[in-house]
Amino acid sequence: MTDRKRPLRSAQWFGSADKNGFMYRSWMKNQGIPDHEFQGKPIIGICNTWSELTPCNAHFRKLAEHVKKGVLEAGGYPVEFPVFSNGESNLRPTAMFTRNLASMDVEEAIRGNPMDAVVLLVGCDKTTPALLMGAASCDLPTIVVTGGPMLNGKHQGKDIGSGTVVWQLSEQVKAGKISMHDFMAAEAGMSRSAGTCNTMGTASTMACMAESLGTSLPHNAAIPAVDSRRYVLAHLSGMRIVDMVDEDLILSKVLTREAFENAIRTNAAIGGSTNAVVHLKAIAGRIGVDLELDDWTRIGRGTPTIVDLQPSGRFLMEEFYYAGGLPAVLRRLGEAERLPHKDALTVNGQTLWENVKDAPLYNDEVIRPLDNPLREDGGICILHGNLAPRGAVLKPSAASPELMKHRGKAVVFDDFDHYKARINDPDLDVDADSILVMRNCGPRGYHGMAEVGNMGLPAKLLEQGVTDMVRISDARMSGTAYGTVVLHVAPEAAAGGPLAAVRDGDWIELDCDAGRLHLDISDAELEVRLAENDPTEKSRRIASDGGYRQLYIEHVLQADEGCDFDFLVGKRGAEVPRHSH
Known part of the structure; x- marks a missing residue:
């Protein structure tokens, strides 16, 4: 001391x-x-x-x-x-x-x-x-x-990763590659x-x-x-x-x-x-x-x-x-x-x-030399554009390199429930080049900004062997998830962000190298569409329950600001409050 x-x-x-x-x-x-x-x-x-x-x-x-x-x-x-x-x-x-x-x-x-x-x-x-x-x-x-x-998780004699194996095996079930019995057998071995x-x-x-x-x-x-x-x-x-x-x-x-x-x-x-x-x-x-x-x-x-x-x-x-x-x-x-x-x-x-500076390093496969990386550029990709005026993020190390620059037609889901109801519809107009868009899942729209951004792919495409698609949302995703997933679009749709204006069939361009996320419509058309949308309706409905939910809706900041409450930002110190005795 x-x-x-x-x-x-x-x-x-x-x-x-x-x-x-x-x-x-x-x-x-x-x-x-x-x-x-x-x-x-x-x-x-x-x-x-x-x-x-x-x-x-x-x-x-x-x-x-x-x-x-x-x-x-x-x-x-x-x-x-x-x-x-x-x-x-x-x-x-x-x-x-x-x-x-x-x-x-x-x-x-x-x-x-x-x-x-x-x-x-x-x-x-x-x-x-x-x-x-x-x-x-x-x-x-x-x-x-x-x-x-x-x-390490264990299943069928192999190591499995917690969280990650759930996404992998559930997609394989939908693609018909494994049985539900095989899927459930991994449950006990994942978290041991x-x-x-x-x-x-x-x-x-x-x-x-x-x-x-x-x-x-x-x-x-x-x-x-x-x-x-x-x-x-x-x-x-x-x-x-x-x-x-x-x-x-x-x-x-x-x-x-x-x-x-x-x-x-x-x-x-x-x-x-x-x-x-x-x-x-x-x-x-x-x-x-x-x-x-x-x-x-x-x-x-x-x-x-x-x-x-x-x-x-x-x-x-x-x-x-x-x-x-x-x-x-x-x-x-x-x-x-x-x-x-x-x-x-x-x-x-x-x-x-x-x-x-003297830390030992025992395995060049797990922790690779810089001249033999897993990914040449693994820094979080920050995207801007008319679809994300205040930014969005993408994780390159978990994405498919060939999709990091991509242009496709939007398939739009108004919220997570709409996604679940629609994604496996055999008549859904979607192909491997489509871009899945989900909105109203940000801090206000799905109070808390749930980890639903890594949308599972349509079953009919999984059956065709498709393993990744560009996905865009104002949600988050689990750190255990993977894919070419654009997240944290700000401002979110429920706060009047441009995601609210996207319609089925709109062309969207993603260019990670350029940091660009663009909805291919004119500024005038975007303005008209946003004017038709009332972003406060859903927030009011959620907030009407009162309690912590209302506090959250009224004070949460957007993703680019860290989703803290506006009144909590800043250092208040540890000055001892007055005693009551």
Whole structure:
């Protein structure tokens, strides 16, 4: 421990010999806490998203115990507290709907309670951004501990990737290539241990983002959930957070503009999820960093994807960790002078480059050399045009190269229900060159912007051997999904965006190299069509239910702004609220 740079925040609760100090200490002592624990020790909050309804995070009780051991060893006192656990696998309509709610829970729990620093226990997709958003708004010393990915799935003697295999096998069922029995047989083998998806889905992507941002210890992103080294890392993180209090290493010293630029470059190298675009924007907005969609083009484009993981490649997170994990990726980028800011500070007090410059790399197939990439240009493709005035995104590493420049006729679905009712109609006027368009699935239109953008292809085309088509929507897609899918079209149709004007048979042009997404009608015709559309009708109908849904509809920002609530953007700090005694 070093000399402390500022008084303990928790002393405003426990440090006085008056009526208030008496009450705060006395109530805490009913848990059997001895008096000396309140004598100048840093109080470390452990923010836990454990829930049996969030299976990815269901092992977090044990993880928290190892964090506590580290805190105690380093001379702090740990206090664990629960927050809303927005798990992707069970929560309807989508965990994204409650990401901002969870962030509010985290923010107010941190600000209103006696803690000097916080350890964030994160895992399933939205828990990572939600907890970082809430913590960023408070700006205390903060460290991230991820729950880790599941072991490789197994089916018919082969490795299968969680999430990804669902999309693959369901398409094969519709194409008549496998039976329903074969499909269901994969269910038990897909998720065979604690942890998050074992593909480079959104959970693993956001774990990599947390590590590349500098908010976690090295190797946090990839250690499997059931590997004993996961618990060692939790213990070491508990030790480290106590020193961070002494050093006054608050979150804003780590979450700098430079850190976000490192994360964007990293996302390209790992073939990360498109959801990272929305989440990084939201986190940046909370800490006060101006991050824009075009930064993904400026920083990420031209970066090769060197991690050969599903859904873009072949392997899974176990192999990624055994090959060297994220430190090995960052080392490869840095040695090729492709890591934008080597001197960015991380939570262990060292720079990002100091952490990774000697990182071992064990497998050139899983983590490829830059001159033998999985994809020459894996940076998220940002698209603009009259169909997406404020932008849209596409993940090149998961797309078909021959479709990255494509012109086709639109087949339009007014919402997800319309898509489900229409997609397998034998009389649907669609061929392999068509472009599937789905609207009213953005933040307002399908409250929460569900992961439905990777629309399954028409059964009659799957039977013909078609495996990919251009798909466009204002929705998101799971990081475990794949295909030539244009997502996050902004503004969304329910907010008056041009998707609302597209009609069956319209020609649409996609050109990823040029960053262009164009609806081939005149500006005058587009204006006339949009004037005929009332984007507020559906929003009013949803909002009429009241409650959180109404709050969400009235305050959610568009995808290019991170889908945060307008009143949550910005850093409010951790000033202790007035006591009520």
